[in-house]
Amino acid sequence: MKKLSLLILCVSYLCAQGQKNIVIVGGGLAGLSAAIEAQRNGAHVLLLDKENDIGGNSKKASSGMNAACTPAQACKQIIDSPESLACDTLMSGKGCSDKKLVDVLAQESADAWQFLSDLGIDLSIVSQTGGHSVARTHRAEQKRSFAATNIGMDIINALARYVNNCDPTITILRGARVSRLLIDEKGDVTGLSYSKNGKTCHVEADAIVLATGGFCGQTDKCSLIAQYRPDLAALSTTNGNCADGDGIKLACAVGASVVDMEKVQVHPTGFVHPHYPNELRKFLAPESLRAAGGILLNHKGQRFTNELGKRDEVTENILTYCSPYCAYGEKGPISSYLILNEAGAELFQKSVLDFYIRRGFVQQVANANILADFIGVARDQLIQTLQNYNTCSAKGCDEFGKKLFPIKNFSLHEPLYVMIITPCLHYTMGGLKFNEDAQVLGNNGPIKKLYAAGEVTGGLHGANRLCGNSLLECVVFGRRAGKNASRKD
Secondary structure, X not given: OHHHHHHHHHHHHHOOOOOOEEEEEOOOHHHHHHHHHHHHOOOEEEEXXXXXXXXXXXXXXXXXXXXXXXXXXXHOOOOOOHHHHHHHHHHHOOOOOOHHHHHHHHHOHHHHHHHHHHOOOOOOEEEOOOOOOOOOEEEOOOOOHHHOOOHHHHHHHHHHHHHHOOOOOEEEEEOOEEEEEEEOOOOOEEEEEEEEOOEEEEEEOOEEEEOOOOOOOOOOOOOHHHHHOHHHOOOOEOOOOOOOOHHHHHHHOOOEOXXXXXXXXXXXXXXXXXXXXXXXXXOEOOHHHHHOOOEEEOOOOOOOXXXXXXHHHHHHHHHHHOEEEEEOOXXXXXXXXXXXXXXXXXXXXXXXXXXXHHOOOEEEEOOHHHHHHHHOOOHHHHHHHHHHHHHHHHHOOOOOOOOOOOOOOOOOOOOXXXXXXXXXXEEEOOEEEEOOOOEEEEOOEEEEEEEEOHHHEEOOOOOOOOOOHHHHHXXXXXXXXXXXHOOOO
């Protein structure tokens, strides 16, 4: 019966009258954004996801989405511009980013914010995260600690509800793994093959959008990480199994080009669970913890970096100035201690912090002396570190180049929150070469009828992705892919 219904689904899909048939591979934010725009443009959409639950790595995003000149910024009298966002993005990319792609990202960021807001997503909290010149990273206010979620999950849930209400113009098929793209004698993409429940199905399409994510989720010897960055293969990852680079391989098999494949972002702060320090997959300790005033200490109880520096810089400093975490006779990864006080906890949102406390990632200590005991350093040393921080925050600068101090003072007598963090594989800046219209490029230009959006693509972020640009990229180029794929000839 299941095989029959699958066959009926394929036949009914192909027989849609007067509509373009668009197939989207991947059900994260980029894929869902593409599906919504294609459907609004009059197309019939089939969305395939190899997982049983849609969302991919998008639902793990926790720091927020960048956007310039939004109503949320206006309410807080934050002066920003698309040009400033583009400048920060290019600076983070260290000259390796495609400027045309960056300009599209920045110019359409406010529209992306409005697109999500119109779908009922709260993006009212604005933070200045690492590498940004102003506060522009948006996330939701969390009011109930027992039901706190991250912004990625909020966005995926809202888009999934919308898409489910679009049935039958948008059909989602879960547990369907695409095995190959189909092309004609001219090299134009004409459809694809996928398998589900042991049955292979061939689907014709007027266009295909790849939104399958990156390749930081697999580190075995056959993985793309092992191929392009074997030096990073021993690190833990914040990614799920789904991030295996399959979309890149599918497109390369029909002549697609790749770019920046060696550029892999290591996020400086993945949570280390005190009892399970060597877990392969780690929860991300969101950048918004440091944007809320969190400071980083090494095993000597000393600060060693600008906590709001760019991700690659903070990561390098952790690996240089910190030591492996050891507990219960087990040697863990090189780690740092992330410290937050009560004011910072309120700024971060206490309800969200409570979520991480329940997970065992955050410990609360009574005061600075107990924090020193927890880390295993002399109390005088830890107290001097906090006093030095307070002095620097009053001056507005420190020896690490930090000029923004969200929290001005750490009291020696107040309760403190401590987290153990370590650098983790997080994001791949490299991927399929594509243009501003989200067309996948080969050696001779665009591959007809093949589009891509999100982390499966490369060239936008250059050498280092700016915090908050991942969700933005998914919305901006996901929407562009959906619109252009469904455009009537």
